[in-house]
Amino acid sequence: MPISLTPDQILALAPDSASAKAGKGLATVRKWQALGYNERAVWGECQGSGSVPYQTQVDLSEPAFRCSCPSRKFPCKHGVGLLLLLVGESGAFAHGVPPAWVAEWLAKRDARQTPSEVAASAASPENQRRRAAARERSAATREARVAAGVEDLGRWLRDLVRQGLAEAQRHPHAFWDAAAARMVDAQAPGLARLLRELSGVAASGEGWQARLLERLARLHVLIEGFTRLEVLPPHTQADIRTVFGWTQSQEELLSADGVRDHWLVLGQRTEDEEALRVQRTWLWGARTARPALVLAFAAPGQPLDRSLIPGTALDAEVVFFPSAYPLRALIKQRASPLPLRVEAHGFVGLDAAYAAYAAALACVPWLERFPLLLRDVVPVRHAAHWVLRDREDQAVPIAPAFQHGWRLLAISGGHPLSVFGEWDGEVLLPFSAFVAGEYRRLSSE
Amino acid sequence: MPDIDAPIPVGPGTRMPEAFAHLSPLWAELVAAAVLGTERRSFAPPIAAGALGEIISRIEAADQAGALLGVAATIALYRRAARLPSPMTTTLPLSTLPDEFPQCSPRAVQHLTMMIDGQQRASLPEWLAALVATRQRPPDALLPDLLELGRTQTSLRPAIVVALGARGHWLAGQNGDWEYASVGPLSSGAEGSWEAIQARWELGSRSVRLAVLRHLRMTDPARARELVAVAWASERADERSAFLATFASGLSMEDEPFLEAALDDRSKEVRRCGVALLARLPDSRLVGRMIARTQALIRWVPAERARLLGLRPGQPARIDVQLPSVCDAAMVRDGVEAKPPSDRRGLGEKAWWLFQMMCVVPPDSWSRGWNAPPEELIAAAEHGEWRTVLIDGWAAAAVTARDQRWAEALLHAAPDQADLLEALPPERQEVVLLDTLRMDCTPLHKHPVLELLRRTRHGWSVELTRAVLGAVRHHARTWRDSYDYQLRSALVEDFVLRMPPELLDEVAAVWPDDEGTRDRWQGTLDRLLITLQFRHDMLRELRFASPGRT
Numbered sequence: 001m002p003i004s005l006t007p008d009q010i011l012a013l014a015p016d017s018a019s020a021k022a023g024k025g026l027a028t029v030r031k032w033q034a035l036g037y038n039e040r041a042v043w044g045e046c047q048g049s050g051s052v053p054y055q056t057q058v059d060l061s062e063p064a065f066r067c068s069c070p071s072r073k074f075p076c077k078h079g080v081g082l083l084l085l086l087v088g089e090s091g092a093f094a095h096g097v098p099p100a101w102v103a104e105w106l107a108k109r110d111a112r113q114t115p116s117e118v119a120a121s122a123a124s125p126e127n128q129r130r131r132a133a134a135r136e137r138s139a140a141t142r143e144a145r146v147a148a149g150v151e152d153l154g155r156w157l158r159d160l161v162r163q164g165l166a167e168a169q170r171h172p173h174a175f176w177d178a179a180a181a182r183m184v185d186a187q188a189p190g191l192a193r194l195l196r197e198l199s200g201v202a203a204s205g206e207g208w209q210a211r212l213l214e215r216l217a218r219l220h221v222l223i224e225g226f227t228r229l230e231v232l233p234p235h236t237q238a239d240i241r242t243v244f245g246w247t248q249s250q251e252e253l254l255s256a257d258g259v260r261d262h263w264l265v266l267g268q269r270t271e272d273e274e275a276l277r278v279q280r281t282w283l284w285g286a287r288t289a290r291p292a293l294v295l296a297f298a299a300p301g302q303p304l305d306r307s308l309i310p311g312t313a314l315d316a317e318v319v320f321f322p323s324a325y326p327l328r329a330l331i332k333q334r335a336s337p338l339p340l341r342v343e344a345h346g347f348v349g350l351d352a353a354y355a356a357y358a359a360a361l362a363c364v365p366w367l368e369r370f371p372l373l374l375r376d377v378v379p380v381r382h383a384a385h386w387v388l389r390d391r392e393d394q395a396v397p398i399a400p401a402f403q404h405g406w407r408l409l410a411i412s413g414g415h416p417l418s419v420f421g422e423w424d425g426e427v428l429l430p431f432s433a434f435v436a437g438e439y440r441r442l443s444s445e
Numbered sequence: 446m447p448d449i450d451a452p453i454p455v456g457p458g459t460r461m462p463e464a465f466a467h468l469s470p471l472w473a474e475l476v477a478a479a480v481l482g483t484e485r486r487s488f489a490p491p492i493a494a495g496a497l498g499e500i501i502s503r504i505e506a507a508d509q510a511g512a513l514l515g516v517a518a519t520i521a522l523y524r525r526a527a528r529l530p531s532p533m534t535t536t537l538p539l540s541t542l543p544d545e546f547p548q549c550s551p552r553a554v555q556h557l558t559m560m561i562d563g564q565q566r567a568s569l570p571e572w573l574a575a576l577v578a579t580r581q582r583p584p585d586a587l588l589p590d591l592l593e594l595g596r597t598q599t600s601l602r603p604a605i606v607v608a609l610g611a612r613g614h615w616l617a618g619q620n621g622d623w624e625y626a627s628v629g630p631l632s633s634g635a636e637g638s639w640e641a642i643q644a645r646w647e648l649g650s651r652s653v654r655l656a657v658l659r660h661l662r663m664t665d666p667a668r669a670r671e672l673v674a675v676a677w678a679s680e681r682a683d684e685r686s687a688f689l690a691t692f693a694s695g696l697s698m699e700d701e702p703f704l705e706a707a708l709d710d711r712s713k714e715v716r717r718c719g720v721a722l723l724a725r726l727p728d729s730r731l732v733g734r735m736i737a738r739t740q741a742l743i744r745w746v747p748a749e750r751a752r753l754l755g756l757r758p759g760q761p762a763r764i765d766v767q768l769p770s771v772c773d774a775a776m777v778r779d780g781v782e783a784k785p786p787s788d789r790r791g792l793g794e795k796a797w798w799l800f801q802m803m804c805v806v807p808p809d810s811w812s813r814g815w816n817a818p819p820e821e822l823i824a825a826a827e828h829g830e831w832r833t834v835l836i837d838g839w840a841a842a843a844v845t846a847r848d849q850r851w852a853e854a855l856l857h858a859a860p861d862q863a864d865l866l867e868a869l870p871p872e873r874q875e876v877v878l879l880d881t882l883r884m885d886c887t888p889l890h891k892h893p894v895l896e897l898l899r900r901t902r903h904g905w906s907v908e909l910t911r912a913v914l915g916a917v918r919h920h921a922r923t924w925r926d927s928y929d930y931q932l933r934s935a936l937v938e939d940f941v942l943r944m945p946p947e948l949l950d951e952v953a954a955v956w957p958d959d960e961g962t963r964d965r966w967q968g969t970l971d972r973l974l975i976t977l978q979f980r981h982d983m984l985r986e987l988r989f990a991s992p993g994r995t
Contacts, residue, residue, distance in 0.1 A: 006551050021564070024558075025564075030978060087552070088552045088986075157514065158508070158510035159510075162483050162509075164479065164480055164481050164483075165482070166482075209476050209480050213517050214517070214518075216517075217515070217521055218521075220514035220515065221515075221518045224511075224515070354528065354529060354530055358526035361522065361526045365518075378537065378540075380533070380537070380538070381619065387533070389533055390530075393533050394529075395531055406616070407586050409589075409619065410586060410589055410612070410616050413541035413585070413612050413615065414538060414540025414541055414615070415541075
C-alpha cells in the first residue's frame with residue numbers, strides 16, 4: 001500500500017467534522033473513476049453535481065491536496081474520500097503514469113522553493129541591509145509605544161493593590177477589557193491576553209483571591225522586567241518579548257542551525273483565540289530527549305497546516321525560538337517519516353514530572369503550559385473528576401474541560417498506559433494516549 | 446463550561462515538602478493583605494530565611510503596592526515550583542480481564558462511527574451481530590459511545606450488550622448510567638461463582654438484578670426462580686412484574702406452580718404477566734381450565750352429505766357458539782377482563798369474554814378434539830356469524846402456542862393477521878410470503894403482503910428478494926401517482942435491511958427507465974442502493990479484513 005496512514009489519521013486531516021463525514025461518504029468506488037497512483041501521488045475523478053467530474057489529487061509526501069471542486073475547505077471532502085478509498089480499496093487504483101493534470105501540479109510543487117531556500121535567497125547583502133533598517137525604525141516606534149503602555153499598566157496595577165482585591169472583584173468585565181484594549185493599542189497583544197483572562201479569574205469562585213493575586217503578581221514581574229530589559233540575560237529578554245507578543249522573524253530563525261533528531265509527534269490540539277485558530281503540535285526528540293512546540297495559525301475558515309500528523313515520527317531539523325527554556329520551534333528541514341516508538345520515553349512517576357516543571361519555571365517564571373509525557377499511569381475516577389495515578393500511588397488532576405475521560409478509561413481498561421498532555425501547574429489537559437506503543441487521539445480537534 | 450482555573454481537590458489539597466511548609470501561612474497573609482489593600486493597612490515585606498529572604502530584602506519597600514506584588518510573585522513562584530503530587534490512598538479499582546477477541550479493523554471502525562453518529566443507524570444491530578459471529582470486539586475507544594447510545598436507545602440494548610466483550614462490561618460497571626450493560630455472561634471465572642452472583646443480586650440496583658436474572662434464566666432457571674421466590678414478599682409491584690417477566694426465557698412446567706400462585710397476586714400487572722406466561726404452557730392448570738370452559742360453549746357440527754338422492758340437501762359444516770353468561774371470579778382470576786377495550790367494543794361484552802378465553806386455548810386442542818383439520822374448521826368459521834371471535838381468537842392462540850400448522854392455515858384464509866408470521870420459522874415464512882405475493886388482488890402499496898414483509902426479522906432468501914423486487918418493479922412501471930409513499934418508505938427503511946447484499950448489482954439493474962418512473966423513483970432507488978452498498982461494505986470488512994490493527 002503506498003500510504004501508511006490509518007483511516008483515523010486521514011479523517012483527522014479534515015478541517016471539520018462535516019467534511020470528515022462527507023469524506024467518509026465519498027470513500028466508495030461507486031463515486032469515482034480514473035483512479036490511479038504512483039509512489040508519489042494518488043489521483044481520481046469524482047462525479048459531483050455538475051456535468052464534469054472533479055479532478056482530485058494528493059501529493060503523498062506531505063500530504064498535500066488539490067481538487068477542482070469549488071469548495072473552500074482544505075482538504076475538501078473529495079481529498080479525504082480519495083485517501084480513505086486508497087486505504088480501504090487499494091485494488092481499485094491502477095498503478096501507472098499520472099495523467100497530465102497530475103504531472104503538471106507535481107512539477108509545480110517541485111519547482112517551489114523550500115522555506116530555508118527562501119531564507120537563503122533573501123539573505124543577499126542588499127536585502128539584508130534594507131530590511132535591517134526598516135526593522136530598526138519600526139522597532140523604535142514600537143518600543144516607545146510599549147514603554148508608555150507598560151508605565152500606564154504599572155500605575156494601574158498599583159492602584160488595584162492599593163484599593164484592595166475586594167474592590168477589584170466588584171468591577172465589571174468592561175474594566176478588565178478596557179485595560180486589555182489599552183495594551184493592544186500599545187502594541188503588546190500578549191499582555192492584552194493576560195489582562196482579558198483576569199475577569200474570568202476574579203469570577204472563578206472559591207479561592208479567587210489567591211489566583212487573582214498570583215496573576216497580578218506575574219504581570220508585575222513582567223512589566224518590571226521590561227523596564228530593566230537591558231540588564232537581563234538575552235534569553236530572558238527574548239522570553240519577555242515573546243510574552244508581550246513580539247513576533248520573531250521566521251526567516252531569521254530559519255537561517256540558524258537547528259537540532260536534527262527523530263521527532264515523535266506526540267499530540268495536537270486546535271484552539272480558537274480572538275479571531276484566529278491556533279494549532280499546537282508537540283514534538284519530542286528521541287535522542288536529544290527534549291520537547292518542541294510547533295504553532296500554526298489560520299484565520300477562521302482557512303486551512304490549517306496538516307503536515308504534522310500525531311502518532312507519527314519524522315527525521316527532521318528543528319530550530320528553536322530563543323528562550324531561557326526553549327520550547328517553541330519551527331521545522332527547518334524534514335526528511336523521511338519513521339515508525340513511532342514511544343515506550344522508552346516519558347516521565348516514570350509524577351515526582352520526576354513535577355521536578356521537570358519546576359526546573360522549567362526556574363528559567364521562565366511565567367511559563368503557562370508545560371508538556372508532560374507520563375509513563376505507566378492509570379486513569380481513575382475520583383469524586384466526579386478524573387485523575388492519573390502513577391505507580392507510587394500519587395495522582396495528578398485532569399482538567400475539568402477534558403471531555404474524553406471515559407474514552408481514556410476504556411482505552412486503558414484500568415491498566416497503566418502512557419498519556420501526553422499540557423500541565424499548567426494545577427491540572428493536566430491530555431492530548432493523546434499510547435497503548436502498547438500505539439497512538440490514540442484524545443483531543444476533539 | 447467548567448473553568449479551568451477552579452481548584453480540583455485531590456487528597457488533602459496542595460501538598461508541600463516539609464522545608465516549604467512555612468510558606469503557606471506567609472502566602473495566606475499576603476492574600477489577606479492584598480484583599481484589604483495597602484491603603485487600608487500598610488504593608489511591609491516579611492522577613493524570611495535563606496535565598497528567599499535575600500530576594501525579598503532587595504524589594505523596594507517604600508513602594509508598598511509594588512512591594513506586595515513583588516513579594517507575592519516570589520512566594521507564589523516558590524510554592525508553585527515546590528508543589529508535590531497528591532497521594533491517593535483509595536484502593537485502585539480492578540482492571541479489566543484480558544480481552545478474548547481482537548478489535549475490528551480501522552475501516553470497520555469507520556463504519557461503526559458512522560452508525561453511532563446517526564448515518565445508517567438501522568444497520569447497527571446487524572453489524573453488531575456480525576461482529577460477534579466473526580469473533581471480534583468493538584474498538585476500545587468507542588465503547589463509551591456505544592454504551593451511551595444504549596443508554597438512550599433502549600431498543601438497541603440487546604444487540605449492544607451481546608457484542609460488548611469483557612472490557613465493555615467492565616467499563617459499564619464503572620459508570621452508573623451504563624448499569625444495564627454491567628452484567629456479562631456469568632460463566633467466566635470468579636465472576637460466575639454462585640457467591641458472586643448472589644452478591645450482585647443482593648447489592649445491585651434494579652437493572653443489575655434484572656440482568657442477573659436474565660442471564661441465570663438461560664443457564665439455571667431453577668436458581669433464578671429461587672432468587673425471585675425469596676425476594677418476592679418484600680418487593681414492590683413493578684419489581685415483581687419485572688422479575689416475573691424474565692421467566693419468559695427458559696420457561697417450563699417447573700415454573701408452573703409459581704406462576705399459578707402469581708394469579709392471586711395483589712397487582713394486576715403481575716397477574717397479567719402470569720397469565721401470559723401460563724398460556725405458553727399447554728399442560729398448565731390455567732390452560733386446562735380454559736379448555737374446559739370453552740369446550741362447553743363451542744360445538745362443532747360436521748358437514749352433512751346430501752341424502753335421499755338430493756331430496757335432503759347437504760349441510761355445510763358449522764360451528765355453534767354459545768356465549769358465556771357470566772364472568773365469574775374464577776374467570777377473572779384466570780385473566781379475563783370484564784370490560785372490552787375501545788377497539789373491541791364492537792364485539793359485545795360476552796363475546797369479548799369468550800374471545801379472551803379462546804386466546805389462551807392452544808388451537809390444536811380444537812383440531813384434535815374435533816378430529817378435523819384446521820383448514821376445515823377455519824372454513825366453517827369464515828361463513829358463520831362468529832367469525833371475528835373464532836378467527837381472531839385462534840390467531841392469537843396460534844402465536845402464543847407457536848403452532849405452525851394453524852398459523853399457516855390462518856394466514857392463508859386471513860392474510861391481514863400479520864402477527865401470525867411470528868409463529869413460523871423463516872423458511873415457512875418465506876413460503877407464505879411468496880404465496881401471498883402471488884395473490885394478484887390490489888396494487889402493491891395496499892397489498893396485505895406489505896405488512897407481512899415488515900414483520901420478517903430474518904435475512905431474506907435470494908428467491909424472496911427477487912420476487913419482491915419483481916413486484917416492486919412491476920408496480921413502478923404501472924402505478925402513475927406518488928401516493929405509494931408507504932411502499933417506498935417500507936422499501937428503503939425495512940426491506941433493504943433484509944435483502945442479501947450480494948444481490949447489490951441485481952438490485953441496481955433493470956429498473957424501468959422511462960422518465961416518469963425515473964422522476965418518481967430515483968430518490969427511493971438512490972437511498973436503497975446506498976444502504977445496500979453500505980451493508981455490503983460493512984459486512985465484507987468484518988468478514989475478510991485482518992482484525993486487530995490499531
